[in-house]
Amino acid sequence: MASSSHSSNFPCAACKFLRRKCMPDCVFAPYFPPEEPQKFINVHKIFGASNVSKLINEVAPHQREDAVNSLAYEAEARLKDPVYGCVGAISILQRQVLRLQRELDAIHADLIRYATATCNCNEMPPPMGRTCFHHNTSGNIYYPNPHWNEPYEGNGRSDGGSL
Numbered sequence: 232m233a234s235s236s237h238s239s240n241f242p243c244a245a246c247k248f249l250r251r252k253c254m255p256d257c258v259f260a261p262y263f264p265p266e267e268p269q270k271f272i273n274v275h276k277i278f279g280a281s282n283v284s285k286l287i288n289e290v291a292p293h294q295r296e297d298a299v300n301s302l303a304y305e306a307e308a309r310l311k312d313p314v315y316g317c318v319g320a321i322s323i324l325q326r327q328v329l330r331l332q333r334e335l336d337a338i339h340a341d342l343i344r345y346a347t348a349t350c351n352c353n354e355m356p357p358p359m360g361r362t363c364f365h366h367n368t369s370g371n372i373y374y375p376n377p378h379w380n381e382p383y384e385g386n387g388r389s390d391g392g393s394l
Contacts (some may be wrong), residue, residue, distance in 0.1 A: 244265055245263045245275070246260070248271055248355075259283075261296075262299040267373060283299075353366075
């Protein structure tokens with residue numbers, strides 16, 4: 232957390248961007264090293280140097296690094312998506328998790344149906360990538376696509392039932 236800018240006499244990224252001398256007690260130096268100028272540029276563009284300085288001083292010292300990293304993340308997200316910022320990214324990820332969970336649940340249910348069908352009628356499920364389209368009067372064979380469970384006679388297809 233200690234700044235390397237004071238030991239090597241280089242100004243921190245904030246002081247360099249603001250074109251001012253970086254003092255030993257610079258509030259920005261520990262969090263905006265000279266090697267990461269874009270981090271401060273983004274934060275400054277979104278929140279302003281004065282607001283960031285006030286926030287750093289108001290936060291407990293042991294939480295400052297996390298606060299600055301949060302500001303940097305939000306600033307980068309705001310630059311990519313000015314309306315929603317990081318909330319937009321979180322929303323996209325939540326929708327993706329829900330979609331994948333539903334898909335996983337469906338696959339799990341299919342596996343249970345295949346296992347049940349195999350146990351009940353001693354028939355093996357079709358090999359991966361192939362589908363059996365015969366009409367099973369016992370009704371114990373289930374296919375992943377709901378349309379595949381329909382009997383061939385009732386689906387109005389002339390192509391033998393393939394999808």
